[in-house]
Amino acid sequence: MTKPKHILVFRFSAMGDVAMTIPVIKSLIQQHKNIKITVVSRPFLKPLFLDLENVAFIGLDVDNEYKGFFGLWKLAAELKNLKFDAVADLHNVLRTKILRTFLSSSVRSIEVIDKGRNEKKALTRTEDKIFIPLKSTHERYADVFRKLGFEIDLNQNALLAPKKLPQNFEFKSAQTRKIGIAPFAQYSFKMYPLDLMDKVIELLSKDPQFEIYFFGGGKKEKEQINILTKKFPETTSCAGKFNLVNELKVISNLDTMIAMDSANAHLASIFGVNTITLWGATHPFAGFFPFLQPLSNGLTPDLTKFPNLPCSIYGNKTCPGYEDAMRTITPESVVELIKKTLR
Template sequence: MNPKPTHILVVRLSALGDVAMSIPVLRVLCTTYPGLQITMLSKPFHKPLFEELPNVHFFPADVSGKHKGIKGLLKLARQLKKNKVDAVADIHDVLRSNVMNAFFKLNGIQVARINKGRAEKKALTRARNKIFQPLKTTVERYAEVFEKLGFPIDMDQHTFPVRKEIPPIMIPLFDKTYKKHIGIAPFAAHQGKMYPLDLMKEVIAQLDSEKNIQIFLFGGGKKEVELLKSIGQKHSSVTNLAGELSFDQELAMISNLDAMLAMDSGNAHLAAIYDVPTITIWGMTHPYAGFYPFNQPAENALLANREAFPLIPTSVYGNKLPKGYENALKSITPDQVIIKLKEILEV
């Protein structure tokens, strides 16, 4: 039997939302086992997420540079071994992490891997003989990995941190003449997960006419930034933050919002881990796959009409858009979105 580890390497390289979902698990792990040393391996961009965790040391994985390919990954694994890691919690289970796992196992280091539930997810997303039932959440799957290493945790013990302090340079962005401050992140990685932009513009225009809600727009790529800038310029209550802030500044802003409206995307998870009420819009994906934002009530999910579009969910990632499903997200009306937002904001 292996001796109980004292220094765990946690591996989750991407994507942003999946990395964010590790935060609540690590919070509980750190408070339950304060003497445990943890090294978090992820992409350099993700570092600000982990700064709140006192016994977590962040190690950046440069997978497109010096840690690229098998040679680079083995170099990375050797560096981590020198840091006296004595167990690995692989909460990613991809080719890259498995290359490193092989090295660690050869060197007598205990490795526990996530059970992604691939067969159940396939049954949930297939077109024929679909088994439509809720699966284990990603957070639960992460927690199981630590249990395999001898560190069971009770997620009911989770507590949220205090809201992040807004850097002085950003305080003027919060206009105190507005009663409520919300974030809207209208984009997603795939068309099948994204609310039609013309309908989102209707939502923004209606909220702008309320005159008591300030809206911050969040986004990612260059094309998205330009689109959000143009939307922001049309409405007095709208401030575009896409492309304007560093990631840690963005986290500080998100943690101080009264609500977030997002797709099944990274921004939804970022808001949820700071206990911000988060409304999510779902198209080709579905909360049953286990990627629902942490600790959010089920009624905060606005779902495309499955009676009209029974193949939903078509995939875990939202990248499969069957013929005739192009307008599935239009089954969620702008009024439904506004009503849900007002209900949460109590305005």
């Protein structure tokens, strides 16, 4: 089998899903020097790929300019001009299925991610649940390239190097440990209750060895973070202060990131930052654990009290009566894990 030299990669969707492609693509181009990758995704995600050699990025407005059947027909016609010889579909949704169909006559190889839907249904169902760790999403991405003929070993070499801090920004002290906190998630069922996060912040802010930096996006999140910084004036908000390029620079220099099952966990982990994750309706076994982080860095609810967890892969729903499951993760256990991992 002749290996392709130029691979077109599809991965739209949320930031965290796209961030998980980074160590896989970096491993691929490190271990196979003579290939080129073109990533097709949403425009605002371009900064994630700036440090990858032999990787081009095309940001597309698939919700407007290339919307619908005829928009995708137009997109496929434009993509054919790139003269790629393989497609790696890391998304496998209706949009990319249509694109694959339009491109199939002009490309040698097309491979698609296996999302493991049946395994995930077995993990999240309440009857006859099969509670075992599933293949990670990073490995599922890597499998697509393996099917194209490339061996990939995902290891420490896939991590991105820390970046130089943004201009006009510096940490308060060289002697302290820098703690990032991203207290929000897309769905409430995987977000640590804010009153408990309040307690975590209080415990950390009393310790002079820590500096605390908040991360979040969206108007509501910024407003809530502003409330936290007023309550804890020794903390710093990064929400809305930087574009993604500069936010990544700050994140890459943290000692620890505390996050939910959310994008900030993946952004921190691709730089090798110690990442503590708090899980609610979802679970580390589903395959979305941050890259190369030890499983002990994930705190989950008490499964003796909530044995049907996980109830969801994405956190958009939970089991009846499980709305307060995350309250069994105590603020003290979060702080103790941070201190333990930083010793």
